[in-house]
Amino acid sequence: MALQREQAPAGRFLWSSTGLQQQGYPPKQSQARHPSPPEVAILKQIRCICLRLMALTPSTMLALGTGLPDFELPQVTGGRLNSSSLDQRPVLLMVLCAHCPFVKHVEPEITRLDHDFSNAVQLVGVSSNSLITHPQDGPEQLADQAKRHGWSFPYLLDEQQTLARALRAACTPEFYLFSPDGEGLQSLRYRGQLDDSRPGNDQPLDGRDLRAALEAVLTGALVNPDQTASVGCNVKWNPGHEPEWFG
Numbered sequence: 001m002a003l004q005r006e007q008a009p010a011g012r013f014l015w016s017s018t019g020l021q022q023q024g025y026p027p028k029q030s031q032a033r034h035p036s037p038p039e040v041a042i043l044k045q046i047r048c049i050c051l052r053l054m055a056l057t058p059s060t061m062l063a064l065g066t067g068l069p070d071f072e073l074p075q076v077t078g079g080r081l082n083s084s085s086l087d088q089r090p091v092l093l094m095v096l097c098a099h100c101p102f103v104k105h106v107e108p109e110i111t112r113l114d115h116d117f118s119n120a121v122q123l124v125g126v127s128s129n130s131l132i133t134h135p136q137d138g139p140e141q142l143a144d145q146a147k148r149h150g151w152s153f154p155y156l157l158d159e160q161q162t163l164a165r166a167l168r169a170a171c172t173p174e175f176y177l178f179s180p181d182g183e184g185l186q187s188l189r190y191r192g193q194l195d196d197s198r199p200g201n202d203q204p205l206d207g208r209d210l211r212a213a214l215e216a217v218l219t220g221a222l223v224n225p226d227q228t229a230s231v232g233c234n235v236k237w238n239p240g241h242e243p244e245w246f247g
Contacts, residue, residue: 057171057234059192060245064225068178068186069166073126073156076142081124081154090179090217091122091186092210095164095235096155097129098141100172102232105199109207111149113214120218123153128164129172129236137236164235165243171232175210179217189213189223193230 068091072082094110096103114123125146129137139157146155158164167176177190190213197205209228216223237246 056231058231059174059229060168060170061227061229062168062176062188062191064188064191065181066188068188069163071156071158071163071166073158073163074139076127076139076146076155076157081156086122086186088180088184089120089122090177090189090214091124092117092214093163093167093176093178094123094125095128095167095169095172095174095176096125097127097134097137097172097233097236098145099129099134099136100233101199102171103173105197106173106194106205107145107149109194109205111151113207113210114151114153117214118152121214125151125153125155126158126163127155128158128161128169130161130238131159132238134236161235161238161241168243168245169235170245171230171234173232174230177210177213177217177223189217190227192227196228198231 068083068086070083072080074080092113096110117123127137127142131138142155142157145151156163163169167174173194175191175194176188178186179189181187190210192209194210195203195206195208197203213223213227215221234246237243
């Protein structure tokens with residue numbers, strides 16, 4: 001038990017439950033200290049190791065030529081979006097969420113894509129993560145994410161995970177680019193990664209793969225069918241309703 005003394009002569013030390021302090025002087029406050037450059041380097045290495053140890057999930061690579069799934073889903077800022085209201089411009093569906101470090105890593109490039117292509121392409125974000133297991137991906141958090149990054153595209157909440165199932169979505173982030181075929185039906189032209197950049201791998205975050213596909217569909221060129229799967233955190237399925245491609 002710590003000793004405690006109610007009174008002591010001025011200038012003398014007394015014991016309290018917090019230790020030894022001098023009467024008449026306030027206890028010293030601990031000062032926050034910024035880590036030194038070597039400590040920062042160590043912390044970055046630890047972060048990279050932790051990311052490598054995470055269970056990384058690749059895209060299932062939905063078959064090219066697949067039609068755009070029908071959907072009607074709520075937007076995180078209010079209202080609903082029906083796929084039938086989309087026009088004949090290409091459609092880019094982006095499977096995102098608020099908490100995943102792989103999504104956080106690509107947020108700046110998504111902002112640039114929105115700025116560069118929003119007039120020619122219909123960008124649509126969708127979060128399908130379970131709100132049962134991951135309430136941090138709820139509509140308020142998603143709306144805040146969109147506001148912080150200045151995203152102007154609709155951001156949908158796929159709470160029942162119907163759109164994720166139709167896309168055979170597996171991870172966040174994932175990107176699905178559709179454009180009209182000869183009959184005017186939106187068909188899948190690209191699915192996979194944004195680029196080679198991942199948290200901690202020092203590759204440039206420039207959207208190279210997806211941008212090449214976007215430029216191709218906008219100029220009428222063929223999209224290179226040699227496409228690389230996206231990799232990230234797995235979609236958080238509602239417990240007991242995991243699809244057959246999960247795990």
